[in-house]
Amino acid sequence: MAELRKTAIADVAAARISIRGYEITDIIGRVSFASAVYLILKGELPNEKQAVLFEAILVSVLDHGVSPPSTIAAVTVANTGAALNAAVAAGILAINKFHGGAIEDSMTAITEAATISDDPDEAASVFVSKSKALGRRIAGFGHRQHAADPRTDRLFELARELGLNGKCVLQAEAIEKALSESSGRLLPINADGAIAALLCDLEFPPTAANGIFMIARVPGLVAHVIEEQERNPPMRTVKMDEYEYDGPVNRQLDTA
Amino acid sequence: MAELRKTAIADVAAARISIRGYEITDIIGRVSFASAVYLILKGELPNEKQAVLFEAILVSVLDHGVSPPSTIAAVTVANTGAALNAAVAAGILAINKFHGGAIEDSMTAITEAATISDDPDEAASVFVSKSKALGRRIAGFGHRQHAADPRTDRLFELARELGLNGKCVLQAEAIEKALSESSGRLLPINADGAIAALLCDLEFPPTAANGIFMIARVPGLVAHVIEEQERNPPMRTVKMDEYEYDGPVNRQLDTA
């Protein structure tokens, strides 16, 4: 016997739609898109500071050029004449354990470390030793491309300004220190780890992490698919590992 | 011989990432997520009013409950034990010509109508007659579920407040009037048509429309997939056409 499906996300009737209890007509024009995303994922709207930080997190992973596997998959499929949605879906299929998924693993690691002791440094030291003994890499530290990921500093700076650098951020910073001491080389928090710490302090569950990464990255995938179909002939052989940027450079925000 | 790929979207190097010419560290914390989406799709940041309207458009299609085919596809796949990204990808594969795609078709129709005459009513009259003669339905008018879609009025009200109800909105309203006169029954602008008119006035190309719908809807898909996997046993037989909403009701925005 089929069960009646239950849902707590949206209520849709003839002349109204509500999201997590808010009428859609009440939030259109009053709540930012990122805050509405926060609402649908957490069930609650963010306060003003949380909203600013969540916008920043989404912006920080909006795009990473042509080299991530999600972009390669989307562009490869786009070049065969696929519809926009099919090419974007192929890109999303690449947002997995080893690409994007590090945020979830890093949230789990930071959360686990934080339960060891109330002192972040002590917790980090125990956690790093234990991981080393088990031969486990700690997700969210070190980066293939950016010696020091510029997004990490900016996100943490913003969190401090907003007073939102909570227990998880402190724990992540303590892990970075312990890891570097233990390994003798710099293993800085990367963007995955920084976002993990911030989402953890915003009290998102680790299971939402990959979803948040996807939400942030889909606009980048859409842009790459449209560009591929506008600029290139079908079925070309694409050199995936090299590219030339030919867009605008050195633009400044107009902050008058 | 493989060609060097060219891109104007992002420039990524060892210690920096720029999006359409803006350093990522400059826009994190200063530009909203929706404005960054606008930037990556159009190549330019929105002004303040355009930003408000674009946030509203994205919020308006964030979710539509459990009945749209994209949600059914995502939830069906989620229930087989799929990873979050695979279930979301299945949902995106349903955002096509007949679901979401109406925004693109409606943008094309409104744009085509607007070229007929400088007088929107005359243009609408000619366009509606021509479509009738050709047996073509005009996308963006009428809705299967909402007699009067509450989102349409709210979006157009907001556009008027912001002074962003331009040529395309006027043209869409004229088509609504001409259609209702011609058919003898109410065929109101639906949410697809309203969004089409607004995106047209924001000068997005029709090819971006389905992408914008996907960007807006992915958060809803993520929420439904997480809910399915948290609340339901695998391989249940899901009654897709009935559901019970059991979330919070009648919540008010805190506008103190």
Add this chain to the structure above:
Amino acid sequence: MAELRKTAIADVAAARISIRGYEITDIIGRVSFASAVYLILKGELPNEKQAVLFEAILVSVLDHGVSPPSTIAAVTVANTGAALNAAVAAGILAINKFHGGAIEDSMTAITEAATISDDPDEAASVFVSKSKALGRRIAGFGHRQHAADPRTDRLFELARELGLNGKCVLQAEAIEKALSESSGRLLPINADGAIAALLCDLEFPPTAANGIFMIARVPGLVAHVIEEQERNPPMRTVKMDEYEYDGPVNRQLDTA
């Protein structure tokens, strides 16, 4: 630095293609499709008896009507106007741990049991007790729909005729007996379990199991997608849990 990709599957040059070392022109017309599938997956062609059994395995899971989640996902996406390949891809996304994936889990279980003792009954008894103690269900036994799955008997009968009911089939039959004695109710080997046992005796690795299920089921998905787009209007509300069969009935193989 990018690595040179190595592959042992196909060698493709200007005027020739070889698959696992065989020229494509040599095998076209001489090797059946199922045998070529066996070759590309295992690296070796089957002998005559293995070929017959592998054909039978693929035929046995060709289709299961409109109710499996893979068909629901494919048909749902097809009904939104998707291209054939996008709808089939959505169906494939539902072939997971809980749908199709049971073959892999069952292969792992049968293999694990077989290592316990050279006596299948003793091995089964220990394995069933251990699984019970751990609260683990043994994949491949019992079926939601078919009290006795007609495909199981037929596949095992054929394997016996071919002399291909090896160690894994005996082990699976012993587990069935031990399970039924232990639980006091009939938990027969289902089609997943039967196929698992046979693939195990054919020495396929468990990691190939879901791939073989997909290969067998894609034709069914293609047929359902084409039927959906030929017979039904777009964006209908599909009752997924009920259907009427209106095709031919009671046809007999012409074995003159």
Add this chain to the structure above:
Amino acid sequence: MAELRKTAIADVAAARISIRGYEITDIIGRVSFASAVYLILKGELPNEKQAVLFEAILVSVLDHGVSPPSTIAAVTVANTGAALNAAVAAGILAINKFHGGAIEDSMTAITEAATISDDPDEAASVFVSKSKALGRRIAGFGHRQHAADPRTDRLFELARELGLNGKCVLQAEAIEKALSESSGRLLPINADGAIAALLCDLEFPPTAANGIFMIARVPGLVAHVIEEQERNPPMRTVKMDEYEYDGPVNRQLDTA
């Protein structure tokens, strides 16, 4: 109101499954997989000669190495840690208009040409002139990689041996001749065109063509995904346009 879904593909009840009217237990072990595929797509079993040709068609496009976009997409997604089915789904998303889809376009072209005149040469001459005047390329003729595609000759030879080189094959050969005369260079029927002509003579509709290509290619995609995950570390930078074949070579069919 939801409609009752109708289907003519499979009838599934408590203790039986039938496909296009044949009990599954009757066809297991008696009908080859390729013949069962033919049955589920066309509604009828092939005769003996049709069965041989259909096996050959499927074998001919089983795999094309690492360079086709479907393989690139599947391998790229596999390398991010995706499940087998998700990686295969990404590959299928690349089987589109410009990759695989040429078979459908070629079937349409051959069919259209054949309606012009009962004399294939006259029909070809008119059709080629018309296509040239319209600036339309005729799908299925010429190939990016193989000067003379070895599969074409073999498939046509087999069709002649079986007496299955019907009207569509003759028409395709006439188009090849007319095209080469008209353009002054060799534009041989490629594998897409050959398969198109043969499927046309087997009376498959053009809409099934891409489905048949997918059915044939999924085993190749499965093999590439398994190989990628077994042989390579995750998140490597894959050079897509170069590879080294390191499998067995020069193997001969054992035709004792």
